[in-house]
Amino acid sequence: MTLQSLDTPDFATPPARAILARAGQGARRATARYGLLLGFLALWQVGSSVGWINATVFPPLHLILGALWEGLSSGALLDDIAISLQRSGLAFAAAVGLGIPLGLFMGQIRAVEQALDPILQVFRQTSALALYPVFILLLGLGELSKVFVIFWATLFPVLLATIGGVKEVDRKLIEMARSYGATRRAVFLRVVLPAALPSIFVGLRLSATTALLLLIAAEMIGANRGLGFQVMNAQYNFQIPLMFAAIFLLALFGLAANFALVSVQRRLCRWADAG
Amino acid sequence: MTVLDSIARRGEVTIRDLSKSFTLNGRRLDVLRGIDLHVPGGEVLAIVGPSGCGKTTLLRVLAGLEEPDRGDVLIDGAPVHGIGRQRAVIFQEPRLLPWLTVTENVAFGLEMRGIDRATATEQARHWVRLVGLAGFEAAYPRQLSGGMAQRVGIARALTVQPEILLLDEPLGALDAMTKLTMQEELARIWREQGVTMILVTHDLEEAIFLADRVLVLSKDSGTPPRVIDLHLPRPRDRSASGFVALRRQLMAAFGLH
Ligand SMILES: Nc1ncnc2c1ncn2[C@@H]1O[C@H](COP(=O)(O)OP(=O)(O)O)[C@@H](O)[C@H]1O
Ligand SMILES: [Mg+2]
Numbered sequence: 001m002t003l004q005s006l007d008t009p010d011f012a013t014p015p016a017r018a019i020l021a022r023a024g025q026g027a028r029r030a031t032a033r034y035g036l037l038l039g040f041l042a043l044w045q046v047g048s049s050v051g052w053i054n055a056t057v058f059p060p061l062h063l064i065l066g067a068l069w070e071g072l073s074s075g076a077l078l079d080d081i082a083i084s085l086q087r088s089g090l091a092f093a094a095a096v097g098l099g100i101p102l103g104l105f106m107g108q109i110r111a112v113e114q115a116l117d118p119i120l121q122v123f124r125q126t127s128a129l130a131l132y133p134v135f136i137l138l139l140g141l142g143e144l145s146k147v148f149v150i151f152w153a154t155l156f157p158v159l160l161a162t163i164g165g166v167k168e169v170d171r172k173l174i175e176m177a178r179s180y181g182a183t184r185r186a187v188f189l190r191v192v193l194p195a196a197l198p199s200i201f202v203g204l205r206l207s208a209t210t211a212l213l214l215l216i217a218a219e220m221i222g223a224n225r226g227l228g229f230q231v232m233n234a235q236y237n238f239q240i241p242l243m244f245a246a247i248f249l250l251a252l253f254g255l256a257a258n259f260a261l262v263s264v265q266r267r268l269c270r271w272a273d274a275g
Numbered sequence: 276m277t278v279l280d281s282i283a284r285r286g287e288v289t290i291r292d293l294s295k296s297f298t299l300n301g302r303r304l305d306v307l308r309g310i311d312l313h314v315p316g317g318e319v320l321a322i323v324g325p326s327g328c329g330k331t332t333l334l335r336v337l338a339g340l341e342e343p344d345r346g347d348v349l350i351d352g353a354p355v356h357g358i359g360r361q362r363a364v365i366f367q368e369p370r371l372l373p374w375l376t377v378t379e380n381v382a383f384g385l386e387m388r389g390i391d392r393a394t395a396t397e398q399a400r401h402w403v404r405l406v407g408l409a410g411f412e413a414a415y416p417r418q419l420s421g422g423m424a425q426r427v428g429i430a431r432a433l434t435v436q437p438e439i440l441l442l443d444e445p446l447g448a449l450d451a452m453t454k455l456t457m458q459e460e461l462a463r464i465w466r467e468q469g470v471t472m473i474l475v476t477h478d479l480e481e482a483i484f485l486a487d488r489v490l491v492l493s494k495d496s497g498t499p500p501r502v503i504d505l506h507l508p509r510p511r512d513r514s515a516s517g518f519v520a521l522r523r524q525l526m527a528a529f530g531l532h
Contacts, residue, residue: 172370175340175370176364178358179339179358179363179364180383197374269374271373271375
């Protein structure tokens with residue numbers, strides 16, 4: 001219900017000319033935004049081909065793309081992608097499913113937050129990688145310990161951002177709602193939740209990035225499939241183009257996750273960028 | 276109580292022996308000390324006094340946002356505790372929800388009082404027009420000027436059709452020109468709605484322009500609050516001799532020549 005109320009219907013569709021003008025503008029903005037990245041990639045390609053940089057460590061891009069294509073078309077990499085996305089996805093879903101409700105609860109009840117904060121800080125400061133051996137001891141070398149170590153690292157960004165978002169809700173807005181007789185439930189749904197939403201999204205984006213970053217670590221031990229495993233394995237077997245192909249795929253998934261979350265956020269928080 | 280009686284009493288506020296203190300850094304601070312006051316229904320009472328004398332505290336007690344230590348607040352003859360439907364508060368800051376449009380913000384109060392969204396929106400539209408915001412129904416608060424935002428806050432309060440409007444320096448943050456327009460607006464709203472208005476202000480001219488009576492609070496415990504009857508004809512004209520004389524007289528009483 002709250003989500004719907006955040007969402008106003010679009011105004012009339014703009015005429016074709018306006019769309020064209022906007023497309024032109026979009027192209028210019030894209031150049032301004034991605035120009036440097038393209039320049040970097042071009043420099044890599046040329047530098048590696050000509051020999052300015054060590055081509056065995058930084059193979060030219062066409063070799064990397066070749067390895068990528070071969071891995072995808074033969075289906076070898078598809079397996080790795082599937083298992084990695086499953087690990088990260090499960091961990092991310094669990095972190096969000098626990099982190100947001102817990103954060104909403106902790107952010108609102110001061111006593112709970114104060115009681116749990118010290119232990120939370122200790123957990124957060126304890127690197128998930130350092131705890132990985134413990135998780136393996138507890139959960140074995142199978143899927144569970146891998147998903148759990150990713151979950152562990154993924155939980156804190158979204159949890160802490162949600163707590164922060166709820167704690168920073170303007171007390172004056174809550175009082176205003178109360179002065180109109182709002183129930184606790186209405187205050188939560190109509191004031192606290194929408195106010196915390198932008199902060200929750202910051203946490204979600206950080207968590208999504210973390211879930212992919214942790215793949216490398218999680219698949220370093222006791223794995224024989226996965227993009228993280230491929231990065232390590234290709235390096236070990238000196239298949240450098242394949243290693244970079246796996247790294248690129250990981251980066252690509254990170255960008256895609258971020259893009260998806262930003263799009264959802266734009267839809268839900270349209271009020272924030274209404275100029 | 277007869278029907279006539281209850282109509283006559285609509286919007287009446289009585290305060291009996293009201294006291295309120297706060298503890299600040301371990302020290303007790305007596306902010307309100309045994310205040311007695313009667314505001315007949317439909318009157319405009321302005322509350323003035325130096326900063327920190329307890330104007331906001333008194334208004335918050337009247338709103339039910341703060342419990343008094345001692346004494347009673349009676350609305351239409353009945354003691355009240357906590358917030359209630361007879362009263363609506365207009366704060367110094369508009370306190371709009373940034374994620375709602377103008378119309379949705381105005382409808383918010385009604386929705387909190389259990390009116391379904393369609394009806395609330397319908398009524399909100401009417402009040403949005405009434406405060407001069409036609410054309411801005413779909414705008415978000417961050418797209419509004421300070422004066423427009425405050426109009427939305429006023430519309431939100433009016434939409435719930437309170438008997439009593441409690442205003443805490445509602446125009447305090449506005450620029451001089453906007454302030455004048457909004458004072459006219461408040462005078463018009465009062466005339467048309469017949470609500471009781473209790474208005475905290477630090478602007479003596481605003482008090483004289485809008486109020487029937489002025490309650491003067493002081494900061495030191497020796498001086499009891501006093502009430503000044505204005506006896507000025509309406510509509511009021513800031514340049515009329517009676518207005519000017521009254522302003523001079525009040526300024527002098529505050530030691531502001
Ligand atoms: N919640 C509170 N806790 C402690 N002290 C308060 C609180 N609210 C107000 N006060 C104190 O009470 C006094 C009166 O405040 P207030 O009613 O806001 O004054 P005014 O509105 O006239 O400027 C001030 O000294 C203020 O510091
Ligand atoms: Mg005040």
